[in-house]
Amino acid sequence: ATITPTLDQLLTSIDRRLDLAEAVALHKWDHQQPVQASAREHQVLVSARQAAVAHHLDPARVEAFFADQIEANKLLQYHLLDTWHRARQAPALPRRDLANEVRPELDLLQEQLLSALARFDQTPPDNCANHLADALQHRAEDSTRHLALVRASAQLCKLR
Ligand SMILES: O=C(O)C(=O)C[C@]1(C(=O)O)C=C[C@@H](O)C=C1
Incomplete structure (x- = not known):
């Protein structure tokens, strides 16, 4: 399949955000905090909506996109915490403060x-869903990351 640069750049940014799920989960493991932080989610979504206009994006589109980023992040956090509970320990990685x-x-x-x-929205690829599926397969290092990327990109091809 042909590589779509705008899609690839978007997936790189999505991947970077997902990379932070481990540091978040480690903080929550150490401090016995729940994954779900509803007040913070609200802040993230309000901030994203407010920034949408400067990017000539529909605030509803942006909110849906960031809600998907949050859902994908939680998916990874739940998965990591499950892995660590099974191992009875979390990895000895440097800790980073959440707030x-x-x-x-x-x-x-x-x-x-x-x-x-x-x-991406300015020039969405034809056969968007097919391009996306190929790009996700190409990018994901393991099945867990693949699943998180699928969740994070759930509405990417849903263009008005
Ligand atoms: O900030 C946190 O506590 C996170 O877990 C990150 C994040 C997010 O993706 O922005 C995900 C889940 C929480 O409910 C709130 C926010």
């Missing part, structure tokens, strides 16, 4: 995601 380090980094990715989404 002071990881969430600000998630916030920084918002702009990158919106730019990439705007470029």
Whole structure:
């Protein structure tokens, strides 16, 4: 299949956000916090909606896109926590504070995601769903990441 650069750039940004799920899950493991943080989700969605206009994007499109990013992030977190519970331990990775380090980094990715989404929406590929499926297969390092990418990109081809 042909590589669609705008799709590829968007998936790279989506992947970067998913990469942070491990640091989030480690913080939640250490501090026995639930994965679900509804107030924070609301903040993320409000902020994304507000930034949509500057990117000439429909706020509803942006909210749906970020809701999918959050769902995919939670999917990875639940999976990681399950793995660590089974092992009775979490990996000895450097810890990063959720509020002071990881969430600000998630916030920084918002702009990158919106730019990439705007470029993608300007020239969506023909046979979008087929292109997407090929790109996801090509990109995912393992079946868990593949599933998370599928979840994160659920509405990408749903263009008005
Ligand atoms: O900030 C957190 O606590 C996260 O787990 C990250 C995130 C997100 O993807 O932005 C995901 C799930 C939470 O419900 C809130 C936000």
